[in-house]
Structure formats: C-alpha cells, structure tokens
Amino acid sequence: MNVFVTVKQVPDPNSTPKLGDGNRLVREGIELVMDQGDEYGVEEGLQLAEKTGGQVTVVSMGPEKANDAIRKALSMGAESGILISDPALAGSDALGTARAIAAAVKDKGFDILICGTESYDGSTGMVPPQVAELLGIPHLSFAKKLEVDGTTIKVQRQTADGFITLEAQTPVVVTVTGGLNEPRYPTLKGIMGAKSKTVENVDLAALGLEAGQVGEAGALVKVAGVEPAPERQAGEVIPDEGSSGERVAAMLVDLKVL
Amino acid sequence: MAEIWVHVEDDQGSVAPITLEILSKARTLGVEVVGVALGAIASQAAKVGEYGATRVLADARPVYDEYFSQPAVEAIAALAYNRKPLAILFGGSYDGRDIACRVAARLGLGMAAFATDLSVEGEDLKVSVPIFGATQVAAKTFAGEKPHIVTIRPKAFAAESAGGGAPAVEEVSPELPETASRVKVLDRSVEEIEGPKLEEAQVVVTGGRGMGGPENFAMLQELAGLLGGAVGATRAVVDAGWMPYAMQVGQTGKTVKPNVYIAAGVSGAMQHTVGMKGSKNIISINKDEEAPIFKLSDLGIIGDVHKVVPQIIEAVKAKKG
Numbered sequence: 162m163n164v165f166v167t168v169k170q171v172p173d174p175n176s177t178p179k180l181g182d183g184n185r186l187v188r189e190g191i192e193l194v195m196d197q198g199d200e201y202g203v204e205e206g207l208q209l210a211e212k213t214g215g216q217v218t219v220v221s222m223g224p225e226k227a228n229d230a231i232r233k234a235l236s237m238g239a240e241s242g243i244l245i246s247d248p249a250l251a252g253s254d255a256l257g258t259a260r261a262i263a264a265a266v267k268d269k270g271f272d273i274l275i276c277g278t279e280s281y282d283g284s285t286g287m288v289p290p291q292v293a294e295l296l297g298i299p300h301l302s303f304a305k306k307l308e309v310d311g312t313t314i315k316v317q318r319q320t321a322d323g324f325i326t327l328e329a330q331t332p333v334v335v336t337v338t339g340g341l342n343e344p345r346y347p348t349l350k351g352i353m354g355a356k357s358k359t360v361e362n363v364d365l366a367a368l369g370l371e372a373g374q375v376g377e378a379g380a381l382v383k384v385a386g387v388e389p390a391p392e393r394q395a396g397e398v399i400p401d402e403g404s405s406g407e408r409v410a411a412m413l414v415d416l417k418v419l
Numbered sequence: 420m421a422e423i424w425v426h427v428e429d430d431q432g433s434v435a436p437i438t439l440e441i442l443s444k445a446r447t448l449g450v451e452v453v454g455v456a457l458g459a460i461a462s463q464a465a466k467v468g469e470y471g472a473t474r475v476l477a478d479a480r481p482v483y484d485e486y487f488s489q490p491a492v493e494a495i496a497a498l499a500y501n502r503k504p505l506a507i508l509f510g511g512s513y514d515g516r517d518i519a520c521r522v523a524a525r526l527g528l529g530m531a532a533f534a535t536d537l538s539v540e541g542e543d544l545k546v547s548v549p550i551f552g553a554t555q556v557a558a559k560t561f562a563g564e565k566p567h568i569v570t571i572r573p574k575a576f577a578a579e580s581a582g583g584g585a586p587a588v589e590e591v592s593p594e595l596p597e598t599a600s601r602v603k604v605l606d607r608s609v610e611e612i613e614g615p616k617l618e619e620a621q622v623v624v625t626g627g628r629g630m631g632g633p634e635n636f637a638m639l640q641e642l643a644g645l646l647g648g649a650v651g652a653t654r655a656v657v658d659a660g661w662m663p664y665a666m667q668v669g670q671t672g673k674t675v676k677p678n679v680y681i682a683a684g685v686s687g688a689m690q691h692t693v694g695m696k697g698s699k700n701i702i703s704i705n706k707d708e709e710a711p712i713f714k715l716s717d718l719g720i721i722g723d724v725h726k727v728v729p730q731i732i733e734a735v736k737a738k739k740g
C-alpha cells in the first residue's frame with residue numbers, strides 16, 4: 162500500500178503564541194516541533210505500510226524549517242519526504258494550503274493520505290477535507306479506528322454521542338484522532354538511517370500553481386482586527402486542610418445547586 | 420434583502436441544538452433566513468421555521484443519511500452556486516465541519532471556522548473568531564465570491580424559539596453525481612451515558628489525567644449523580660482510553676456552559692478551557708498551585724483529588740441529609 166502522511170511543523174505547545182505584523186503568528190525565535198496530532202498519523206501510516214508491505218511518504222508545507230518535521234517522520238520509519246516551500250505560500254489560509262498539498266500529491270498514486278484531525282496552531286481541521294475535495298476523492302474524518310482490507314478502508318468516526326462506521330474504497334483521505342495508536346519514538350538507528358533518505362523540494366512552479374491562488378494574495382478571509390477577550394477574574398485559591406469538602410458544599414448551597 | 424442559509428443538522432431525528440442556536444442568531448441579522456434540510460430531517464421544517472427561518476429548502480431523499488457527508492456537499496454546492504446567498508452557516512460540529520470545508524473548497528470560497536459572533540452590514544459579513552484558547556478575538560471579513568462559509572461554535576448563542584409560523588417549504592432535488600455516494604454509513608453506535616447530557620447539564624464534573632486512572636472516575640460519577648450533573652473528561656483522559664470520546668470537553672470535544680463546573684485533576688490547557696470557560700461558576704482541584712486552571716476558577720483547592728473529592732461527596736451528602 163502506498164501511504165502518504167501530512168505532517169505540520171508548529172510552535173512548541175509549551176510556548177505562548179504571539180501575533181506579529183499583519184496579525185500573523187510569530188514563528189521566529191520559537192521552538193518548532195512536529196504537530197503532536199500528526200505523530201498519530203505517521204504511526205498509523207507506518208503500521209499500515211508494515212502490514213501491507215508498502216511504504217510511507219510524508220508531506221509538509223512550510224518554510225525550510227518544516228524539514229525538521231519531515232526528518233522526524235523519516236527517523237520514525239517513513240521512506241521519503243516532500244517539502245513544499247515557496248515564499249509566495251506565506252500567509253496561506255486553509256484553502257491555499259490545501260491547494261498546495263493537493264497539487265503535490267495528486268500524481269503520486271497514493272492509496273491513502275493520512276492527516277491529523279486538526280493542527281495545534283491552525284486548529285480548524287479544514288485542510289484535510291479540502292485536500293480531498295480538490296482531489297475529488299472521499300475523506301473519512303475523526304477516525305478513532307482504521308482498518309484496511311485490500312482496497313476497502315473502514316473507520317470508526319467519532320460523533321457527538323458515539324461513533325459511526327464508514328466504508329470507502331481507496332484512494333481516500335483519512336483524518337486520525339489521538340488515541341488510536343501509541344506513536345513510536347525514533348530509534349538511534351532510525352535517526353542515522355534518516356540522513357540518507359531523500360526529501361523532494363517543490364516550489365509553486367513545480368506545483369503548477371499561481372501566486373494568486375495561495376499565500377496572502379489568495380487568502381479570502383481577512384483579519385480586520387484582534388482584541389483581547391473578556392477574561393474571567395480568578396477567585397480564591399486555598400490549600401486543602403481537610404475541610405475543603407465543606408467549603409465546596411457551602412458554595413453549592415449558595416448557588417442553589419444543593 | 421440579503422439571504423443567509425443555515426444548514427439543518429440532524430441529531431437522532433430532531434433538529435440539532437446547534438442549528439437552533441444558529442437560527443436564533445441569524446434571525447436578528449436583518450436578513451432572510453433560509454434553512455437547508457437534507458435527508459430525513461427535511462420533515463422537521465416546522466421547527467426550523469419556529470426558530471426563525473422563513474423558508475426551507477428541503478430534500479428528503481434517503482441518500483443523505485445512507486452516505487457520509489458528500490451528498491450534502493454536492494447538493495449545497497449546486498444550490499449555492501446557482502443562487503448565491505450572502506453566506507451559509509454550519510454547526511461547528513463533526514458533521515457541519517466536514518460538509519462546510521468541502522463546499523468551500525469546491526466553489527473556491529472563503530471560510531471562517533468556529534465563529535462566536537456575526538454581523539451583516541449591507542452586503543458585508545463580519546465574524547468574530549476566538550483565537551489562542553479564546554484569550555483573544557479576531558474580527559474577520561471576507562473577500563471573493565459569495566456565499567461566504569462560516570461554522571459556528573456550539574453554545575455561542577442561546578437557542579430561543581421565535582414562535583415563528585410554518586416556513587415556506589421549497590422542495591429541491593439537485594442532481595447528485597455518482598461520486599456523491601462513495602462513503603457508506605455502515606452503522607451508528609451510541610455510547611450510552613447515564614444521567615443528563617453533558618451539553619445540557621447544569622453541573623459538570625470533569626476529570627483530568629490527575630485522576631490517576633479510569634477506576635477513579637467512579638467517585639466523579641457519584642458526585643455528579645448527587646448533584647444531578649454529568650461527568651466530563653479532558654482529551655488526555657479520552658486519548659488514554661479511560662473514558663469515551665463523547666465525554667470530552669474542549670476545542671475538539673464539547674462546549675459546556677453549566678451553572679457549576681468542577682474540574683478535578685485538570686491542568687487547564689487552553690484547548691480544554693475554550694470548551695468550559697463560559698461556565699457560570701468554576702471550582703477546581705489540583706495538587707499544583709501553579710496549575711493554569713486556577714486562573715479562571717471561582718474557587719480553587721490545592722490538594723489531592725483522591726482526598727478532596729471524597730470530602731466533597733461526604734459534605735454534599737450531609738447537606739442533602
């Protein structure tokens with residue numbers, strides 16, 4: 162099975178996000194890591210490839226730095242990578258990103274393209290279904306379980322009160338949630354081996370896209386302004402000295418819950 | 420008058436609360452509100468009218484329920500391409516998101532996700548979208564073709580009946596290509612959870628990784644039971660398989676706004692707090708005095724959940740007599 166996985170380089174979740182010029186996320190001087198959600202995608206992809214005797218290609222769009230996310234996936238066991246990088250891509254919205262990723266993978270003959278359900282910094286989960294739409298193939302979202310039988314893909318997709326079971330034929334896009342596997346750590350051998358693996362670099366011209374379709378220029382949603390949200394006031398914080406149960410119960414009485 | 424469409428979502432045969440919330444807001448925008456009801460839910464047009472739609476585009480063909488997402492994408496894209504409403508609003512729910520994203524990609528439209536407010540001036544739509552764990556709010560405007568696509572965060576608006584009469588129902592039957600039915604829905608499983616629904620409960624007792632293991636959720640169940648509430652969980656907990664995903668509160672889970680939210684062993688990561696910071700009163704228990712959850716708690720208790728939760732249960736039982 163020819164497995165593709167998207168991986169995104171995002172600010173370290175332990176850092177505080179900041180907005181800079183043009184209300185864009187400041188990415189300089191901040192530790193970047195592979196999106197944790199994508200680690201599940203890479204792991205799922207590797208397991209599928211191992212089971213079916215295939216291989217995994219990882220795809221990332223971003224500045225040169227995004228190579229680190231690709232390298233990490235390669236050291237986990239992926240075979241090769243594609244880095245989509247071009248100054249004109251800066252400021253892309255979800256659709257611009259989806260256009261670039263779709264263009265980069267469309268002639269690669271993949272059976273399954275695995276993505277995270279939503280990225281740590283984008284957090285809108287728009288890219289994967291949009292990639293699928295642009296490629297004209299189905300997407301199966303929020304998979305908490307994924308099964309493959311020949312060309313048949315079956316997933317358990319989360320719903321508000323349980324899950325539904327979906328079935329489709331390859332090629333498909335699948336978005337995976339955390340908890341469907343335990344991502345492996347790169348081994349020393351994996352890290353050494355990754356050095357000799359190839360990463361293909363593609364720019365806008367190679368993708369056959371025009372500047373107006375992506376990047377800042379192509380973004381159809383504009384940020385007109387950013388304001389602080391009204392914050393809650395912190396109340397009282399007390400150490401437990403054995404009577405906090407009563408304290409809470411008294412509060413519940415005041416609030417007429419009891 | 421500008422027209423705004425609202426995608427009508429099916430929640431086990433009824434119009435989903437998120438749809439009623441969106442209709443309640445849409446009818447205040449000075450636009451004509453049109454419901455789009457596809458599949459079995461088309462029979463509920465009266466309810467859609469009651470909450471503010473004056474018209475409903477209805478297509479009751481079963482294909483929308485038998486196949487996943489794409490029939491709705493095809494139908495809405497076809498209708499929208501021909502009629503060009505100002506905007507189409509979808510729930511920021513699992514189903515709403517999947518459909519909205521693909522409609523936007525199909526027609527090359529601008530899309531804003533998880534808006535919590537919107538306004539219309541003439542032919543311009545402006546939306547508010549909370550960012551960075553809802554610590555800031557971005558105002559967004561749209562360029563490009565109409566309709567603009569927006570998903571709305573659950574609980575952003577209160578669902579209130581407008582007492583509206585029956586809407587004008589227009590039966591539509593857009594042509595669906597064969598490719599619309601490539602993803603079969605084999606079955607639907609509901610994870611039964613006792614007590615009130617998480618989104619509707621007036622008291623929510625949420626456990627985080629600090630609970631230490633699934634076995635310790637029994638005491639949270641007991642406390643929630645005593646208070647007539649529901650139990651929630653953080654993503655760390657559901658990812659670990661301690662509790663079902665349906666119990667997750669936060670960005671990727673449910674948004675709750677109960678009267679009282681009790682967080683036990685929850686650190687207060689922004690992806691969690693975005694789903695609960697609208698609660699009226701927040702009580703938290705954490706052994707780390709630096710835990711971010713304390714910054715938004717009305718009452719914070721620095722202590723061990725294994726000691727404090729049983730104390731609360733005892734004290735509540737004593738008060739109840």
Ligand SMILES: Cc1cc2nc3c(=O)[nH]c(=O)nc-3n(C[C@H](O)[C@H](O)[C@H](O)COP(=O)(O)OP(=O)(O)OC[C@H]3O[C@@H](n4cnc5c(N)ncnc54)[C@H](O)[C@@H]3O)c2cc1C
Pocket residue numbers: 197198279280281284626627628629630652653654655656667668669670671672673683684685686687688689690691694704705706707710722723724725
């Ligand atoms: C894209 C994305 C979406 C996300 N969506 C969600 C979401 O919808 N909902 C969600 O919850 N998270 C979400 N997360 C994850 C989120 O960032 C946090 O990782 C998660 O909320 C942490 O869960 P937790 O508080 O249970 O665990 P931890 O952060 O590990 O916190 C455990 C807490 O328990 C305390 N503790 C430990 N032992 C005890 C004890 N004995 N007594 C008292 N306190 C104790 C610790 O001090 C700590 O503060 C998302 C993340 C991403 C990247």
Ligand SMILES: Nc1ncnc2c1ncn2[C@@H]1O[C@H](COP(=O)(O)O)[C@@H](O)[C@H]1O
Pocket residue numbers: 167168169170196198199202220221222223255258275276277278279280281283284285286287288289
């Ligand atoms: N720039 C990118 N490069 C590679 N993958 C991406 C990129 N943006 C989004 N994705 C993929 O799409 C998923 C959802 O991201 P988002 O739509 O930004 O919430 C991520 O988990 C990635 O798998």
